Amino acid sequence: MAMTVNPLSPVLGAEVTGLDLSRPLGENLFGEVRQSWLEAGGLLVFPGQSLNTAQHIEFSSRFGPLFGAPGETPLQETVSRYLHPDHPEIYRVSNQVKDGEPLGRARAGTYWHSDVSFKERPAAASILHAIEVPAAGGDTLFANMTAAYEALSEAMKEMLAPLSAVHDFAQTAATQFAEPIVVENDLKGANRAVHPVVRTHPETGRKGLYVNPGMTVRLEGFEAGESEALLGFLFGHATQHRFIYRHRWRQGDVVIWDNRSLIHYAVCDYGDRPRYMERTTGIGDRPV
Numbered sequence: 444m445a446m447t448v449n450p451l452s453p454v455l456g457a458e459v460t461g462l463d464l465s466r467p468l469g470e471n472l473f474g475e476v477r478q479s480w481l482e483a484g485g486l487l488v489f490p491g492q493s494l495n496t497a498q499h500i501e502f503s504s505r506f507g508p509l510f511g512a513p514g515e516t517p518l519q520e521t522v523s524r525y526l527h528p529d530h531p532e533i534y535r536v537s538n539q540v541k542d543g544e545p546l547g548r549a550r551a552g553t554y555w556h557s558d559v560s561f562k563e564r565p566a567a568a569s570i571l572h573a574i575e576v577p578a579a580g581g582d583t584l585f586a587n588m589t590a591a592y593e594a595l596s597e598a599m600k601e602m603l604a605p606l607s608a609v610h611d612f613a614q615t616a617a618t619q620f621a622e623p624i625v626v627e628n629d630l631k632g633a634n635r636a637v638h639p640v641v642r643t644h645p646e647t648g649r650k651g652l653y654v655n656p657g658m659t660v661r662l663e664g665f666e667a668g669e670s671e672a673l674l675g676f677l678f679g680h681a682t683q684h685r686f687i688y689r690h691r692w693r694q695g696d697v698v699i700w701d702n703r704s705l706i707h708y709a710v711c712d713y714g715d716r717p718r719y720m721e722r723t724t725g726i727g728d729r730p731v
Contacts, residue, residue: 445461446459446460446461446462446472446475446476446479447459447460447461448479448483450483451483451486451488451688451690452688454484454587454590454685454686454687454688455483455484455485455486455585455587455590455688455705456483456484456486456487456488456585456688456690457479457482457483457486457487457488458487458488458489458490459476459479459487459488459489460489460490462476462489463492464489464492464494464498464502464697465492465493465494465495465498467501468502468505473505477506480568480699480701481646481647481701484587484589484590484701484704484705485587485700485701485703485704485705486585486688486698486699486700486701486705487698487699488690488696488697488698489696489697489698489699490693490695490696491693491695491696492572492695492696492697493695494572494697496527496529496530496533496721497530499533499570499572499697499721499723500512500530500532500533500723502570503532503568503570503723503725506567506568506570506699506725507567507568507725507726507727508725508726509532509723509724509725509726510532510559510566510723510724510725510726511526511531511532511533511534511724512531512532515726516562516564516726517531518534518559518724519559519612519633519634521612521616522534522548524544524545525545525547525548525551527721532723533721533722533723534547534548534721534722534723534724535547535548535719535720535721535722536548536551536552536571536709536718536719536720536721536722537549537718537719537720538550538713538715538717538718539717539718539719546719547719547720550709550711551709552583552707552708552709553708553709553710553711554615554618554656554657554708555586555655555656555657555678555682555706555707555708556615556655556656556657556658556706556707556708557653557655557658557702557703557705557706557707558702558724559702559724560610560636560638560653560655560658560659560702561610561611561612561614561615561634561635561636561658562634562636563636563729564726564727564728564729565610565636565638565702565727565730566702566724566725566726566727567701567702567703567725567726567727567728568699568700568701568702568724568725569699569700569702569722569723569724569725570697570698570699570722570723570725571697571698571700571720571721571722572696572697572720572721572722573692573693573694573695573696573697573698573720574694574719574720574721575694575717575718575719575720576692576693576694576696576718576720577713577716577717577718578716579713580710580712580713580714580716581692581709581710581711581712581713581718582689582690582691582692582710583689583690583692583698583707583708583709583710584687584688584689584690584707584708584710585687585688585689585690585700585705585706585707586681586682586686586687586705586706586707586708587651587686587687587688587704587705588651588652588653588681588686588704588705588706589644589647589649589650589651589704590685590686591651591652591680591681591683591686592641592650592651592652593650594680594686595680600641603640603641603652604641606639606640606641606662606663606664607637607638607639607640607662607663608637608638608639608640608653608654608659608660608661608662608663608674609635609636609637609659609660609661609662609663610635610636610637610638610655610658610659610660611634611635611658611660612634612635612658613634613635613660614657614658614659614660615657615658637663638653638730639653639730639731640652640653640654640662640677641653642703642730642731643731644703644704645703645727645728645731647704649704651703651704652677652681653703653730654674654677654678654681655678655706656678659674661674662674681706682706682708702727703727703730
């Protein structure tokens, strides 16, 4: 296989052609894929792929353990109805309903976030396969939190260095899930964690902001107004256009993003036009 990597934007992302992800990749070739992922700021796009669910899981597991895999941590109970009935590693994103049951989570991710940042070991790689997409709309925005951190003043970096923030699923549940769907157990300690505001990436060694509007509720040790003001500044700073790549989905796209260095936002502007995607989510390290 001849792999070609082309940048997608000045700030992050690359498109990889010449690979068929339904076929096993040798160790050397997979090593090239992983290195390209890191060098591209944590986002790779593989167009024109045709993966079945088992192949998707097999490829994803090369990046590390998956939420929902046998013996591994499941995603929180609230999203269990959206998991693949035969493969709990697969979280389904869809606006379609069959026999009165949703085929996936409609309007999933319509807010800036890093996947499951409220876990003690939050997500590393997320891998989303576009199986059916509308002709227009449904883009996903990705913001480079490493670039956002590096653009801060030295004085701001020094102030942020020792700070920690609380990430809580209750923040997401309050705005993103209808009340009957939220499970009481999901609002307890298993889906609440404290992480450093500035995170060192375990593979690249680069520092980046690790806060997001969807799940970060407050800074530890600050009064409410102080925390709100500082987090508001960081959220606004990180989501400036200069740090963002916007992906327009095509049927067959497989997109891998790094939740350790990116946040993302799914744009829900396609109405009831059919959309169906499958996602795996890798279990990452404890942020440091």
